[in-house]
Amino acid sequence: MVKTKRMRGLFTLPYISWSLIFIVVPLLMIFWYGFTDKSGTFTMDNITAMADPVHAKALWLSVLLSLASSVICLLLAYPLSMILAARGEKGRSVIVMLFILPMWMNTLLRTMAWQTILEKTGILNTILQALHLQPLQIINTPYAIILGMVYNFLPFMILPIYNVLVKIDPSVINAARDLGANAFQTFLRIILPLSVPGIMSGITMVFIPALTTFVISQLLGGSKILLIGNVIEQEFTQAYDWHLGSGLSIILMIFIILNMIMEEIFDKNGEDLAI
């Protein structure tokens, strides 16, 4: 008995050491850097630095663009997930595959591809010029960043919603129709409420990476548009101020935790729905 217990303990060792080395220790380091200054004494300056207009503006813009991307992703992903879920087993896997396929490529590469498409003399404007249309100035604007975010994170919205939708028993939908609901009422009263858990985890999975990204904003936003991710990155790699970078990271973490708490609340309500 004792022996098997010890054996079982041994099996957990890799996971415990993994979480210690790669999760707990880095987190503690961030907190240590965040709450100290260069001489190592305790300070709140790195945290309050978020109130600095430049930082506050970057955070505000990040939240705004991430929210916009999440909403656009949701609007694109929901109808598509419904179409997917309504298809038979046959066509389904191919389409799901098509949406996962781009994820096999490096994010950096895919974002750089958008750079060459949107550039002033890029593919898009070359085509527009050939058609004698006004060239578009998209690159280096917040719109380009939103486009990049939506493009990169759309699959993360589709998959959870699709997963919830396929699990809805067709006889439940038939029952609603049978009880007099038309297609629209059935959607509003049955399908949509039953898919809330999928929507919430989709939003989380888009919002959090969008909030923290610095690659997309760097490549598509130029150097003028700073998101909070870029600010933190610059503090670490250019200003070498790990203390300030860590402090700002902690603030960002709070935002992410808030988002996850919200999702948890919604999921609690809909706990039984996702079956």
Added chain:
Amino acid sequence: MTKELIHLQNISKSFDGQLILDDLDLTIHENEFVTLLGPSGCGKTTTLRIIGGFETPDKGKVIFDGQDITHLAPNKRNLNTVFQKYALFTHMSIAENIAFGLRIRKKPQSYINDKIKYALKLVGLSGFEDRTPDSLSGGQQQRIAIARAIVNEPRVLLLDEPLGALDLKLRQDMQYELIRLKNELGITFIYVTHDQEEALTMSDTVVVMNQGYIQQIGSPEKIYNEPENAFVADFIGDSNIVDGIMLEDRLVEIFGVKFPCVDTGFGRNKPVDVVIRPEDVILTENSSDELQGEVTHIIFKGVHYEMEVTARGYEWLVQSTKMYPVGTKVGISVDPFNIQIMNKPASEDEEAAPIDG
């Protein structure tokens, strides 16, 4: 007979090139308890789904109270369905589930509240308003599904194997419950099942189906006592189905032995199927009956003994309250009116399909 309510006219339906229903014609009357009975894949559920509006027939019409509703959407039909897997809305309370159809029809709240109370009382679950579907047992969920359907006052209630997922005792209780409900509501029930006992217990009319064809329509007594073909005889209850030759009116030959019977009009020396129910076989010891056999197997079933008697190469299934030990030589006789004579199936379509389970 009461007024004709639903008429399925020459309905045909196939899925993926496989014919499920072939030229089905069925009339259902007002206030009737009709059961569609048959093995899985016989087309009974498809028939129900066509009536409910969830499938459109390839050919034929659905007439409801004189109107063609073949292409009418399910939400526009004056009937409700109780689904096999209950299909309750898990994100709503029991009260909201029951109120669903009424809210869609924009009924006033006080009316809805009264209806919820009435329906819950009717299915014996008063006070369950605020519970969630997941906190209910299978039998309770099925009652809620029935309550949810009947508050809309449909003229027809469609039930798709509603008791299939319940255990035996609960199933029997629910059978009586359903008969009581039907009598209280005074509406038409169309019930789909593969359980012949369920069909015999509850129905006014049983429609026996196989491979997309109606095999026989009749009262439970008629279906049991006078099966029209070997499939019906085999599917409803246990039967001994043996080859016979109709020598003349009221005389059939089985295994070379002449049996007097009551059937006429088959002609002379015609090969027929002979159906004898196990409880109708009379065994006698040291008898002078011409058909002699030997008991090879015996099981005690509670109400009676079930025995296998081998006579001339055929194993007779016999149910009797009197016990004959294995090895006993017995004579086999049958009262003339307990012998059912049936024509051999004319086409492949009527051929009895293997029944599993």
